[in-house]
Amino acid sequence: MENKVITIPKPNDYHIHLRDNELLGFTVPVCCKNYRKATVMPNLEKPVDNMSDLIEYRNRILNNVPLGMNFEPLMTLYITKNLTINTLIDAKNSGLVVGCKLYPANATTNSSYGISDINQINDILKTMEDLGLILLIHGEQLNDENDEYGEIDIIDREKEFIINTMPKLITKYPNLKIVLEHISSEFAVKYIENSSDNIAATITPHHLYYTINDIFTKTGKYLNCCPVIKGRNDRKALIRIATSGFPRVFIGTDSAPHTIQQKQENNNAGIFNTPESLLIYLEIFDKYDSIDNGNFEKFISTNGAKFYGLPINDEKLSFIKTNYQSPNQYNYNNFIIPSMLGDNTISWNYNNNNNNNNNNNNNNNE
Ligand code: NCD
Ligand code: ZN
16 A cells, blocks of 8 residues: 655744754754744844844844745744834834734743733733734743742643733733644633634644653653643643644644753753654644544644735645654754654654655754
8 A cells, every 4th residue: 555645735833933043054944844934933042022133033044044945934023121112013014023922021941031911011912903913922820929839830830821811811902813822731722712713822743742741751851841741631632622623723833942951951941843843743633533634734734824814825745654763863063952752753754755855854863
């Protein structure tokens, strides 16, 4: 029997960390192979919260797009206390910016410039609602003011954010388009299922693939990320909504490279998954019989475009059901970045017929 092949419109990644400078030479080419456009997170060491930094960052990204490839970075602004209404207006007029990212202060990597109290950004949110800029949310609440121990348990942070902040946002800004990024819990799934049409969510490969048990295995030593990977019932709910064809959930890999050294020394939060991301989604959708019914294509190629108001891409990407052996790590110049799968094998691979894609989706695999 011939190996199964599937072909879909080339997807966009609605949540990626490309980082900056030298590392763009690694992250941008691998992103371009898999994705036609990508929502680029603004959490650089110096947050991207004004148009001149944004345009310079965008140019550095574009300078790393391999010749002959089409790639469009969908830029985002970081909501800091320095973000202004005029910047939002310029952002909208530029046509380069899809939305703004809300990081609760200190919730994750490079989020120290974030905002803990949304009452501090009422004018920003109102303007975004009026301009039709999307609010991209890292939905985790860190502290409980009413609890003497303060810090909320890591597994409850998403739920507490949804309970305490989402109702305020929705009541005050009923027409604001919101993406709850990288949802990780059954609670968030149920929230999205019952929310209105202007609220959507992205789901990462790692939250669909792993559970908290995996974090305590050999491969798991690099799996720390925000929000943390949760239990099997949470994963079950994420798989259920992702594979169901539900229109307001879609791909967003949250691929976030950290070096092995950063992981070992500081246990930095973030998982790099760009080379395997689509293969992992495929593996899961295949396991739950959700390819032939069209739900894989919806989640990967169309739901996000519809929510963002983008066309479906003309380019195609093709995959074949045959083993893919993941490298343990990716080496680029002096950077060593652990892979999401470790040296494990999965059962889907890129189809070699893709003219701009191949098995060695990367350089210097180990
Ligand atoms: C991201 C990063 O490394 O920039 N880390 C992560 O754990 N996901 C930031 C983020 O999206 O939270
Ligand atoms: Zn992220």
